[in-house]
Amino acid sequence: MAFYESQKSGLGVAFAEEVLATIQRILRxxxxxxxxxxxxxxxxxxxxxxxIIYSIKQEYILIVAIMPLSRKPGYWEKRTGQ
Structure with a gap:
């Protein structure tokens, strides 16, 4: 978020809002x-x-990572115990 805000005023807030909107789509x-x-x-x-990497649990959805698509795939896997 700080990176985007440093690029253009308001862009960091737009990023945070986009992440929240994506999480809402996942929840629905x-x-x-x-x-x-x-x-x-x-x-x-x-x-x-x-x-947004997530895992569906019995009673909740676990957000594992908010992953930049430029990052090496699978870096987040150690967080899930896989």
Missing amino acids: LPLAWPTISKQCRRCLTKRFPFG
Whole structure:
């Protein structure tokens, strides 16, 4: 968020709002996005090059990572115990 805000005033807030909107889409339709590992799925943000990695648990959805798409795939896997 700080990076985007340093690029243009208000862009950091726009990034945070986009992440929250993406999480809301996940909460409404958690099975709508493709699996990327045994336990996790990924939903892409619409405006910024990020994916939200999440796992569906019995009583909640765990956000594992807010991942820049330029980052090495799978870096977040150690967070899930996979």
